[in-house]
Amino acid sequence: MQFQLLLEDIVATLRPQLGLAGQVANYIPALARVPAAQLGIALRTCDGEEAHAGDGTTQFSIQSISKLFTLALGMRELGEALWERIGREPSGNPFNSLVQLESEHGIPRNPFINAGAIAVTDRLVSRFDARAEMLAFLSSLCQEPVVVDQEVAASEAATGFRNIALANFMKSFGRLDNEVTAVLGAYFHHCAIRMSCLQLARATGFLSRDGAHPFTGAQVLTERQARRVNALMLTCGTYDAAGEFAFRIGLPCKSGVGGGIVAVVPDRLTLCVWSPALEHSGNSLLGMKALELFTAKTGLSIF
Numbered sequence: 001m002q003f004q005l006l007l008e009d010i011v012a013t014l015r016p017q018l019g020l021a022g023q024v025a026n027y028i029p030a031l032a033r034v035p036a037a038q039l040g041i042a043l044r045t046c047d048g049e050e051a052h053a054g055d056g057t058t059q060f061s062i063q064s065i066s067k068l069f070t071l072a073l074g075m076r077e078l079g080e081a082l083w084e085r086i087g088r089e090p091s092g093n094p095f096n097s098l099v100q101l102e103s104e105h106g107i108p109r110n111p112f113i114n115a116g117a118i119a120v121t122d123r124l125v126s127r128f129d130a131r132a133e134m135l136a137f138l139s140s141l142c143q144e145p146v147v148v149d150q151e152v153a154a155s156e157a158a159t160g161f162r163n164i165a166l167a168n169f170m171k172s173f174g175r176l177d178n179e180v181t182a183v184l185g186a187y188f189h190h191c192a193i194r195m196s197c198l199q200l201a202r203a204t205g206f207l208s209r210d211g212a213h214p215f216t217g218a219q220v221l222t223e224r225q226a227r228r229v230n231a232l233m234l235t236c237g238t239y240d241a242a243g244e245f246a247f248r249i250g251l252p253c254k255s256g257v258g259g260g261i262v263a264v265v266p267d268r269l270t271l272c273v274w275s276p277a278l279e280h281s282g283n284s285l286l287g288m289k290a291l292e293l294f295t296a297k298t299g300l301s302i303f
């Protein structure tokens with residue numbers, strides 16, 4: 001398949017819509033300043049073929065896409081014990097909602113809502129320097145140094161009142177082992193990592209290769225674990241839009257409020273799209289359209 005031409009065609013088709021609809025995340029001040037009229041796309045196949053178009057090599061704030069790698073590290077480090085304090089059901093609620101935590105005794109519905117990622121981060125903080133370990137993990141996966149945008153991290157820490165509330169709430173139920181400030185410090189740093197579509201297409205490669213490292217072939221996760229991450233992406237990776245994603249796109253996806261979305265075609269390729277303007281659930285508006293065009297034109301779907 002001529003992936004390079006296909007990606008260029010998708011960007012050319014959507015470019016006239018740039019800046020027309022959606023809104024850049026504005027609850028994190030440093031993200032509100034990102035120009036909306038940007039669109040990038042990149043992919044890497046299981047055979048190592050790569051393609052990118054538009055702003056596919058521009059770095060952006062990965063935000064909740066980091067939750068994918070937090071989960072992978074949590075699975076690698078804790079195995080089944082990870083699931084003692086976290087569920088595996090879609091929340092059907094906004095990603096930063098507090099409501100279910102009360103009735104469900106401080107156990108988040110899944111690892112991809114904010115509360116869930118904070119709970120997994122707590123387990124990582126108990127084991128090692130979670131900030132450094134995440135950067136080392138991502139740098140290994142995409143074979144390039146990966147860094148944190150300190151301005152975004154500081155901006156989140158200064159305005160992350162909902163996350164602070166979520167963490168304190170879980171702490172009140174005895175569900176966090178570490179100090180709230182230590183856990184949130186790592187969580188905010190993970191969200192503030194900067195990567196490009198191409199780097200993310202590379203870094204997620206283990207999810208299309210049954211857990212095998214995209215460059216070295218070493219097992220990052222077991223085959224079963226990698227499949228389970230994909231299952232969670234499909235059911236929970238895009239919050240209360242997960243049904244819409246399955247219906248329109250038909251691939252496991254994980255989004256972030258920086259406007260990035262990664263998608264997995266098992267045994268074929270991983271793909272990342274980025275455009276900062278979001279729809280109401282916090283998913284990139286043009287990113288969704290780009291993925292929809294990709295699956296329509298290629299026929300690639302897990303269904």
Ligand code: DON
Pocket residue numbers: 062063064065095096114156163191255256257258281282283
């Ligand atoms: O904690 C937050 O609210 C942000 N750092 C991440 C939220 C996010 O990306 C949700 N994704 N769509």
